[in-house]
Amino acid sequence: MDGTVLVADDDRTIRTVLTQALTRAGCKVHATSSLMTLMRWVEEGKGDLVISDVVMPDGNGLEALPRISKERPGLPVIVISAQNTIMTAIQAAEAEAYDYLPKPFDLPDLMKRAARALETKRRVAPRKAEPRSEGEDLPLVGRTAQMQALYRLVARVMNTDLPVLVTGESGTGKSLIARAIHDFSDRRGQPFVVVSGSDLAGADGATGVLSRARAGSIVFDEVSDYDDEQQARIVRMLDALGDHAPRIMATSQADLSKAMEDGRFRHDLYYRLGGVSIAVPALRERVDDIPLLAEHFLTRGDRELGVRRHFANDAMELVRAYTWPGNVRQLENTVRRLVVTSSEEEITRAEVEQVLGNQPAIEPLRGGGEGEKLSASVARHLKRYFDLHGGALPPPGVYQRVLREVELPLIEIALDATAGNQAKCADLLGINRNTLRKKITDLDIHVTRRRKLM
Numbered sequence: 001m002d003g004t005v006l007v008a009d010d011d012r013t014i015r016t017v018l019t020q021a022l023t024r025a026g027c028k029v030h031a032t033s034s035l036m037t038l039m040r041w042v043e044e045g046k047g048d049l050v051i052s053d054v055v056m057p058d059g060n061g062l063e064a065l066p067r068i069s070k071e072r073p074g075l076p077v078i079v080i081s082a083q084n085t086i087m088t089a090i091q092a093a094e095a096e097a098y099d100y101l102p103k104p105f106d107l108p109d110l111m112k113r114a115a116r117a118l119e120t121k122r123r124v125a126p127r128k129a130e131p132r133s134e135g136e137d138l139p140l141v142g143r144t145a146q147m148q149a150l151y152r153l154v155a156r157v158m159n160t161d162l163p164v165l166v167t168g169e170s171g172t173g174k175s176l177i178a179r180a181i182h183d184f185s186d187r188r189g190q191p192f193v194v195v196s197g198s199d200l201a202g203a204d205g206a207t208g209v210l211s212r213a214r215a216g217s218i219v220f221d222e223v224s225d226y227d228d229e230q231q232a233r234i235v236r237m238l239d240a241l242g243d244h245a246p247r248i249m250a251t252s253q254a255d256l257s258k259a260m261e262d263g264r265f266r267h268d269l270y271y272r273l274g275g276v277s278i279a280v281p282a283l284r285e286r287v288d289d290i291p292l293l294a295e296h297f298l299t300r301g302d303r304e305l306g307v308r309r310h311f312a313n314d315a316m317e318l319v320r321a322y323t324w325p326g327n328v329r330q331l332e333n334t335v336r337r338l339v340v341t342s343s344e345e346e347i348t349r350a351e352v353e354q355v356l357g358n359q360p361a362i363e364p365l366r367g368g369g370e371g372e373k374l375s376a377s378v379a380r381h382l383k384r385y386f387d388l389h390g391g392a393l394p395p396p397g398v399y400q401r402v403l404r405e406v407e408l409p410l411i412e413i414a415l416d417a418t419a420g421n422q423a424k425c426a427d428l429l430g431i432n433r434n435t436l437r438k439k440i441t442d443l444d445i446h447v448t449r450r451r452k453l454m
Contacts, residue, residue: 001111003048003118008038010057011082014103018051021107024113035059040288042071046106049117051110054081054088065095075329076117080105088155092184092283100184102155110160140176141296142289146281150177158185163248164303167257168280170430171329174251176220177278182217190216197230197434206237213246223273224254224265226434231266238272248273253430271341283331284326290320290331297332301339309339322356326430378406407441411436420448 005027007018015031022029023316030046032038035056039145041047050068052061061079068077076098081088099113140151157164157183162420166174175194182192193213200206209218218233220226238248250273259265283290294311302308311319331386337355382402386394411429418424424431440447 001025001026001115001118004028004030004046005114005118006033006038006047006050007052008050008056008061009033009053010055011053014017014053017107018110021111025111025115025396027114027118033057035061035064036333037062039071042068042075043084045072047075049114050077051114052077052079054079062091062095065092065097069096076120078117079111079411080110090380100155101159103243120312140173140180141293141433142286143292144286144289146286147289149279150280153276154181157181157278160276161247162275163250163273164275165277166249166251166280167256167277167284168253169325169327170253171327172280174253175219177280178217178219178249178251181249183218184245185247186382187216190214190246192217192219193246194219194221197223197226199234200226201236206233210237210241210246215244215246217247219251220248220250220273221252222252222432223269224252224256225258225435228266229422231269233445235266235269235272250316263343279316283327290324291316293328293331294319294335297335298339301336305339307339309342309345309347311347311352312349314353315347318349318356329422366409394437404443407439411439411443412445415445 005018005022007015007022007029008031009015009018009035012033015033019029019031030041032041033056035052035058038050042050052064054061061081065077068075078099078101079088079092080101081092081095082101082103088100088102098117101110101113113317140147143147154177162176165182166177168174180193182188193209193214193216195209195218199209204237223231223234226234256265256270256274258269260267283293294316298309298311317330328332332402334355338351341355342348342351343405411425414425414428415422418428422436423433426436439445
């Protein structure tokens with residue numbers, strides 16, 4: 001490895017470690033703790049590679065990237081950051097950094113990337129995301145500890161080859177996490193392929209998926225819904241992977257470890273997919289992010305519809321208090337509806353109550369209504385059921401019997417609310433359409449399509 005490397009970091013230990021490692025590898029090194037000094041070296045034509053921290057005493061390394069690109073087109077910049085957030089990775093990619101590594105970084109890995117940058121001596125532009133339909137993705141917005149921990153984990157795994165399993169409730173943004181891992185990784189220039197169970201059908205199903213993905217990324221969407229044969233096909237596919245194989249990711253609403261224990265999910269597939277597990281928190285677990293998300297959607301409404309709205313204080317209190325069983329997706333749809341239907345610039349509490357009153361909720365509004373919560377009602381009935389056995393245990397299989405008792409009326413009522421439209425019903429329930437069909441068959445539910453009078 002040869003060339004001149006400019007290192008900018010306010011941490012003296014990092015400057016020393018990088019200087020020693022790069023020098024031993026055969027490079028010349030200029031190290032500084034000042035962004036101003038770094039820019040002077042760049043303007044003077046020094047350096048074949050820049051390795052820069054983000055937060056510097058006299059400026060921001062990310063903000064300097066456009067200036068570096070303008071002064072020295074083709075000069076690669078590797079960004080390192082202790083912020084460890086997915087947003088930092090996104091900003092680095094948008095600013096056309098050659099690469100991004102979170103701190104603490106693996107020194108051999110950084111050296112490998114530095115060698116590759118010096119060899120190419122050219123900028124590798126990030127792959128532009130394909131146009132997506134409105135509402136397809138949810139924003140990675142959040143300042144709570146839960147989201148910051150998620151950002152750090154994503155930043156650490158995105159440039160590894162480990163398989164990733166993204167879990168979380170419907171509407172939390174699992175597919176967006178998978179997409180972000182791909183878009184800001186070394187594979188960003190390769191295809192991103194989302195796979196359903198039906199894509200694996202036929203003799204050439206798995207082969208076709210691999211052919212489309214090449215060395216990119218494959219995401220098995222809601223893998224818990226795959227049947228036994230589809231799961232077996234994935235196992236055979238993964239076992240046959242060779243060099244230049246795609247990265248493997250999967251998403252799941254269901255608890256795969258529980259499904260595995262119940263015999264509904266293969267052990268060998270579970271362990272192949274679970275290299276790194278990323279749990280996306282439900283919105284009710286990060287209440288402090290709700291105002292931030294709501295403001296994001298209001299701003300989007302202003303940009304797309306030319307309508308500026310803001311929440312009254314008591315209206316926002318109600319939004320924060322709601323349990324949001326549909327998570328960020330439900331919040332997005334609710335805010336969009338309020339932007340369109342509100343008569344004034346300020347969205348009132350009454351308008352929020354009217355919209356939320358027509359939406360499904362697992363619990364009533366916290367602090368905003370009376371009546372027994374569903375969980376309390378279920379607990380009361382279950383306690384009575386156990387008490388009826390006079391101190392003896394009920395017959396085995398209580399779990400499935402109770403689930404059936406809850407699922408049956410839930411699905412029947414949801415089908416009635418959607419006038420028998422199974423696609424709408426599946427979306428309302430937050431489950432896969434094939435899963436809904438199976439449950440309708442298993443529970444012997446009679447479905448009648450009709451026009452809904454509203």
